[in-house]
Amino acid sequence: MFVLIPGAGGSAWYWHPVVSELRARGHEAIAVDLPGADESAGLPEYTDAVVAAIGERTDTVLVAQSMGGFTAPMVCDRVPVGLLVLVNAMVPLPGETPGQWWGNTGSEPARLAAAEAGGYGTEFDLDTYFLHDVPAEIVAAGEGHERPEADIAFGQPCDIERWPDTTTRVLSATGDRFFPVGFQRRVARDRLGIEAETIPGGHLAALSHPSPLVDRLVERLP
Structure with missing residues (x-):
């Protein structure tokens, strides 16, 4: 059973190509819709929603994208999860807030350095940093x-209190301009002591390259 956590905004729609692909390959899969726009709901409520989606299952593959990386370990602290997969995700320290994460990890200098090296704009906009490799019809x-x-x-x-004992994998997209792959690799090593695996695509790899992403998700299932 795959349970997929979206990033900021909380829209389950983001995962729809991956959900379809997983189901076509015979796997059960659901994406959780989170109340991202609700000023009265935050990380505890996101965690509640994912825990409710998992229910009594004990063999879940929990997949988290971007800001979903903050919710995922909180879920693993509450229910048994067979495997946690972080996809272009924020990797938090215990007690760290998403607002602190940017400065603590050096994400902004990494983004700017990658932009200068890659020859694209340093000023953030959705087309340059999120949608540059997503098909126009999907956009x-x-x-x-x-x-x-x-x-x-x-x-x-x-x-x-500490990172959960759940087996964790980190998938980093080689074309991610928001969290550049070198930055993601460093954070994974520094904070989890593991090497990130690469996938094709940008920050929204589930929309731009769903099939290669699913190929990696179904590897080494528990």
Whole structure:
């Protein structure tokens, strides 16, 4: 059973190509819709929603994208998870907030350095950093699913005492301009002591390269 956590905004739609591909290959898969735009709901409520989706299952493969990396370890602290896969994800320290993560990891200098090396703009915009490799028809279809991320979650800590014992994999997209692959590799080594695996695509690899991503997700299943 695959349970997929979206990033900021919390739209389950982001994962729809991956969910379809997993189901076509005979796997059970659901993406969890989170109340990302709700100023009264934050990381604890996101965790509650994912835990409810898992239910009584004990063999779940939990997949988290981007800001979903803050919710995922909190879920693993509460219910048995067979495997945790982080995809272009924020990797939090115990007690760290998403707002602190950017400065603590040096994500902004890494983004700017990658932009200068890659020859694209350093000023953040969605087309350059999120949508540059997503097919136009997918971009158009996603316009109705865009949501802001309420400020509340950025000030809430990842409420764990240590990283869970759950086996963890990190998948980093080689074309990610928001969290450059070298930056992701460093964070994975420094914070988890593991080597990130590479996948094709940018930050929204589930939309731009769903089949190669699914290939990696179904490897080494518990």
